[in-house]
Amino acid sequence: MASHTFEPIQQRQVRVWDVIVRLFHWSLVASVALAFLTEDARKLHEFFGYTMVGLIGLRLVWGLIGSHHARFASFVPGPRRLVSYLVDMARGRERRYLGHNPAGGAMVIALLAMLGAIGWTGYLMGTDAYFGDERLEDIHELLANILLVMIGLHVGGVILASLRHSENLVLAMITGQKRADDETTKH
Numbered sequence: 001m002a003s004h005t006f007e008p009i010q011q012r013q014v015r016v017w018d019v020i021v022r023l024f025h026w027s028l029v030a031s032v033a034l035a036f037l038t039e040d041a042r043k044l045h046e047f048f049g050y051t052m053v054g055l056i057g058l059r060l061v062w063g064l065i066g067s068h069h070a071r072f073a074s075f076v077p078g079p080r081r082l083v084s085y086l087v088d089m090a091r092g093r094e095r096r097y098l099g100h101n102p103a104g105g106a107m108v109i110a111l112l113a114m115l116g117a118i119g120w121t122g123y124l125m126g127t128d129a130y131f132g133d134e135r136l137e138d139i140h141e142l143l144a145n146i147l148l149v150m151i152g153l154h155v156g157g158v159i160l161a162s163l164r165h166s167e168n169l170v171l172a173m174i175t176g177q178k179r180a181d182d183e184t185t186k187h
C-alpha cells in the first residue's frame with residue numbers, strides 16, 4: 001500500500017477503557033443476548049434481565065467515579081456537539097476520538113435508558129398491580145424490538161468508525177488499548 005509518510009511499526013498505545021468498562025460491556029452483551037434467548041423460560045429470562053439491570057446500576061455509578069473515559073462528563077454530548085458531529089459524519093470529515101465520539105456517546109445513553117425501561121416494564125409485569133396486563137407485555141416486547149434496532153445501529157457505528165479511522169474498536173473494548181492520539185484526535 002502506498003503511503004506518503006513512514007509509520008512507526010509499533011505505534012504508541014494508550015489505555016482508554018478501564019477494566020470495569022470492559023467487563024461491564026461484555027457482561028452486558030451476554031446478559032442481554034441470554035435474556036432474548038430465554039424469553040420463553042420465564043425464571044431464566046428474569047434472571048438474565050435482572051443481571052442486566054444490576055450491570056446498568058453499576059455503570060451509572062462508574063459513570064460518576066470511574067476513570068476519565070468512563071465518566072459521563074467526558075462523553076455525553078450536548079445537542080450542539082452532537083449535531084455538528086453528525087453533520088461532519090455526513091460530509092465524511094468527522095474527527096477521531098479516543099473515548100466515545102459524540103454519536104457513540106449519545107447512543108450509549110440511549111442504550112442505557114432503553115435497557116432501564118425494559119427492566120422496569122419487566123419488573124412491573126410481576127407486580128400485583130400489573131400482573132397479566134397484556135398492554136404492559138406488549139410495551140416490554142416493543143421496547144425489546146426497538147432495542148434490537150438500536151443495537152444494530154450501535155454495531156454499525158462501531159464498524160463505521162473503525163473503518164474511518166483505521167482501528168479496531170472491538171479489540172479496543174477487549175484490551176482497553178487504543179492507538180495514541182495524533183494532532184487530529186479529540187479527547
Ligand code: HEM
Pocket residue numbers: 021024025028029030032033059070099100101104108111112151154155158169170171173
Ligand atoms: C447487546 C448488545 C450490546 C449492547 C447493549 C451494547 C452496549 C454498549 C454500551 C452501553 C457501550 C458503552 C460502554 C461504556 O462506556 O461503558 C458500548 C460500547 C461499545 N460497544 Fe457495545 N453493546 C452491544 C453489543 C456490541 C457488540 C456486538 C459489539 C461488537 C461488535 C460492541 C462493540 C462496542 C464497542 C467497540 C464499544 C466502544 C465504542 C467506542 O469506541 O466508542 N457492542 N456498547
Ligand code: HEM
Pocket residue numbers: 031032035036039040042045046048049050052053115118119120121122123125126137140141144
Ligand atoms: C435485556 C433485558 C430484557 C429483554 C431484552 C427482554 C425481552 C423480552 C421479550 C422479547 C419478551 C417476549 C415478549 C412476548 O413474546 O410476549 C419478554 C417477556 C417477558 N419479560 Fe423480558 N426482557 C428483558 C428483561 C426482563 C426483566 C428484567 C424482567 C423482570 C422480571 C422481564 C420479565 C419478562 C416477563 C415476565 C415476560 C413475559 C414472559 C411470559 O410470556 O411469561 N424481562 N421479555
